[in-house]
Amino acid sequence: MSFRKLAIVGIWAALAAALWAQESSPAKTVKAVRFGKLWDGKGRLWTNAIVIVEGERVREVTTDAKAIPAGAQILDLSKYIGLPGLIDVHTHMTMYTDETPGAPMLKQITSNPPAVEVFLARKGAMRTLQAGVTTVRDLGADQYMDIAMRDLINRGEMIGPRMFVSGYGLYITNTPYRQGLNLPAGGVADGVPEVLRVVRQQIAAGADVIKLYASTGTDDDTTGFETYNYEEIKAAVDAAHQFGKKIAIHSYGPDGARDAVRAGTDSLEHATDMDDATIAEMAKRGTFYVPTIDHNRYYLDNAAKIGYAPGFESKTRAFIERNLETARKAHKAGVKFAMGSDAIYSMFGENTRELAWFVKAGMTPEEALKTATTNAAELLGKNSELGAVGAGYFADLVAVEGDPLADVQVTINQVKWVMKGGAVVVDKAAGPHAR
Ligand SMILES: [Zn+2]
Numbered sequence: 001m002s003f004r005k006l007a008i009v010g011i012w013a014a015l016a017a018a019l020w021a022q023e024s025s026p027a028k029t030v031k032a033v034r035f036g037k038l039w040d041g042k043g044r045l046w047t048n049a050i051v052i053v054e055g056e057r058v059r060e061v062t063t064d065a066k067a068i069p070a071g072a073q074i075l076d077l078s079k080y081i082g083l084p085g086l087i088d089v090h091t092h093m094t095m096y097t098d099e100t101p102g103a104p105m106l107k108q109i110t111s112n113p114p115a116v117e118v119f120l121a122r123k124g125a126m127r128t129l130q131a132g133v134t135t136v137r138d139l140g141a142d143q144y145m146d147i148a149m150r151d152l153i154n155r156g157e158m159i160g161p162r163m164f165v166s167g168y169g170l171y172i173t174n175t176p177y178r179q180g181l182n183l184p185a186g187g188v189a190d191g192v193p194e195v196l197r198v199v200r201q202q203i204a205a206g207a208d209v210i211k212l213y214a215s216t217g218t219d220d221d222t223t224g225f226e227t228y229n230y231e232e233i234k235a236a237v238d239a240a241h242q243f244g245k246k247i248a249i250h251s252y253g254p255d256g257a258r259d260a261v262r263a264g265t266d267s268l269e270h271a272t273d274m275d276d277a278t279i280a281e282m283a284k285r286g287t288f289y290v291p292t293i294d295h296n297r298y299y300l301d302n303a304a305k306i307g308y309a310p311g312f313e314s315k316t317r318a319f320i321e322r323n324l325e326t327a328r329k330a331h332k333a334g335v336k337f338a339m340g341s342d343a344i345y346s347m348f349g350e351n352t353r354e355l356a357w358f359v360k361a362g363m364t365p366e367e368a369l370k371t372a373t374t375n376a377a378e379l380l381g382k383n384s385e386l387g388a389v390g391a392g393y394f395a396d397l398v399a400v401e402g403d404p405l406a407d408v409q410v411t412i413n414q415v416k417w418v419m420k421g422g423a424v425v426v427d428k429a430a431g432p433h434a435r
Helices: 003-027 103-113 113-128 145-154 191-205 231-240 254-263 276-285 294-301 314-334 352-361 365-371 374-380 410-412
Strands: 031-040 045-054 057-061 073-084 088-095 133-138 162-165 207-215 246-253 267-270 289-290 342-344 397-399 415-420 423-427
Touching: 031 423, 045 073, 057 073, 073 415, 088 113, 088 145, 088 289, 088 352, 103 267, 113 133, 113 145, 113 294, 113 415, 113 423, 133 145, 133 374, 145 352, 191 207, 191 231, 207 231, 231 246, 231 254, 246 254, 246 397, 254 276, 276 314, 294 314, 294 342, 314 352, 352 365, 365 374, 365 410
Parallel strands: 031 073, 088 133, 088 342, 133 162, 207 246, 246 267, 267 289
Antiparallel strands: 031 045, 045 057, 073 397, 397 415, 415 423
């Protein structure tokens, strides 16, 4: 390379650095975000709130305009109600697909190489942010695509919600014998020693949380046969906890649910038809229930585009009813809920529709809101920095139009503006509001 070329490269590098500094410097500046009202997730509904943001964190919440530091950038969202950034505790971000006409989404997912899939997933990530979801717990991905995506987002190379990821979910052998070399696929674990190995493998890969599939049931299959036995489930729970990781256990049916709860899972995903004893045990232990009712609604609405064979509809409709009924019983019994969409394919952006099912199950809109904020943050073990608006928390803020405490649809459909870690990532607010 000639000196001249080198000099040009040098200029470009300097320019790029300057641009980068310009882009990243607002993270260091102070912003003051004004809301007409603010539901802070800490038990207070503020009127004329001012959230002072420094870098990626909240410095202070106040109503005193004199507290705004000189030179702060003012973001006036006073015609909206502010909420903490929402949390979806059950996604599959790297199983995103476009709705390319003529190509069933089921096929697209299995034919995309991992690098392509992670690149495409940025669209689902953006749609997730547009729904007001600034944090997700991602429960199951192939080839550690979730870990790559989490790291790209944390480095600022990709725009998306903050991710807590699980790597491969553990599941039992479910393929026939093939002649030749038969290495188990990622995530496959049979028996306690293999369960221990696969849990430790995910932790070694950089997983934040462990996922285990304790029953059948996924996509258009609504069966819920328990797949692991109690000893295997208990081994996974203990191995995760030994390393300070939480575990999420999938069970469509009641048997896997019972054993998962008894083994001490941190959250139980999907479960229908749970018996009263299991529900009572969840309430007693503080086990989080993530019923994911809405994802089956999404499957019904999009069956042809996904590529499901007809015939599953009536079973899926019946499953939704049982899922809702189980949620109703669990809520009545005092079980803690967290909002999980199980978003996959093109469901991203519909993440918070689950909240409407929670209201149907007997929650007030405010109780539903907690499942996607304070409860979800507690399930992540991050309740001192996520799920609420207060000093020291991440500056994850959502502005909605209307009253989210009166109508759950406001949170679902009226998100106008979103800040994640101090940076505005969605702005559909009408008129100029920054000055
Ligand atoms: Zn899932």
